[in-house]
Amino acid sequence: MKKRIINCLFFFYLAVVTVYGVKENTLSLLEEKAGYLLLFNGTDLNNWHRYKGDIVPPSWNVLHDGYLGTRIQNGAGEVKSILSDAAFQNFDLKLEWQCPRACNSGVFIRYQEEFPNETDMKSGPEAQIADSTYTSPAQTAGACYDMIPVADSLRGNWTKPAGQWNEFRIIAFDKHIAHYGNGKLLLSYEIGSPDFMAAYNKSKFSTDGSNGKYYELHKGSFMLQYRTTGDTAVAFRNLAVKDLGDSLNPFFFFKDGRWPEYLPQDTILVKAGCTDSLKQGYDSTARIDDGSCGLLAIQRVEKTSEPKLTMYSREGNLVITASMPLSFLSLQTLSGKHIRCKNMGPGYYMAEKESIRNGIGFLVFTTGGQTWKKKCVFRLSL
Secondary structure (H helix, E strand, O other): OHHHHHHHHHHHHHOOOOOOOOOOOOOOHHHHHOOEEEOOOOOOOOOEEEOOOOOOOOOEEEOOOOOEEEOOOOOOOOOOOEEEOOOEOOEEEEEEEEOOOOOEEEEEEEEOOOOOOHHHOOOOOEEEEEOOOOOOHHHOOOOEOOOEOOOOOOOOOOOOOOOOOEEEEEEEEOOEEEEEEOOEEEEEEEOOOHHHHHHHHHOHHHHOOOOOHHHOOOOEEEEEOOOOOOOOOOEEEEEEEEEOOOOOOOOOOOHHHOOOOEOOOOEEEEEOOOOHHHOOOEOHHHOOOOOOOOOEEEEEEOOOOOOOEEEEEEOOEEEEEEOOOOOEEEEEEOOOOEEEOEEEEOOEEEEOHHHOOOEEEEEEEEEOOEEEEEEEEEOOOO
């Protein structure tokens, strides 16, 4: 009798799965299939380097919660910003940023390491990162710094309060650039256009010795700017990019030759008319498709209901049941070891006792093109 009570209690204990949310700094399966690349994996800075150097400066660190953050560093002349190892000319860059009150940073695009130091800011435009204390039109969050301000209706009010995460998206193809913030079109500009050149001639870049490098079309890195005010700093996560190549129509805008006013972060860009292999897992009604491969189309990931999982022990094996069929299920230990679970039938999976020990780990599972990672406790005996 006592043994039966203990077994019942054990069954109840194992049925509780502690949920901590979706893992950051990963690509969905559909993003991978569409050609997006992860620039930061949440664990190291292998894809980044300092200006004109190999190693990352000590001003940057991977924080314990998987964010890419700055550390306060003093010392005149120290190189503090970091650049991506990969270079792009035409791209779709997605990221999230967070900064405390009075912070000031930025994301430089098409940045090249030709000038003496990182602070020259001469070889590529900057998408400004700042909190609401910055009020000069061309220096508010989302602006093309000192050049193009955010649209009047959004200036100063599209960001979340200091300390919360904001979505950023920068799309560039040839001379056409657009900035999106939290899904909203903040601004767009055409390099070399009369409006652009008028802004350039009024900016500090026209007299800084760049000799036109600032608005030249070339491949370059993304540079994350290190700037601090007092003891404030900036953090990034979910940095992903797609190389748009050079095979698109130069007039590559979307439907009706306009940038979409709203482009959520959970959309991806693919070539119109070339999406047959990507249709599964997408809402086809959200596609813009002109039947050719010359324009970009917007694909939106379908929202899949999260499966409910239950864990229990059976004859010394760990059994997991799911509320819907899964295309993939594995257990991951804290050390990073993956143990794939056997599919024993619809919604029924098992990890054999020889492959797992008591402890804390993660359930990693996929369905409908979406992947979840949940923290859990597993035990096979009391």
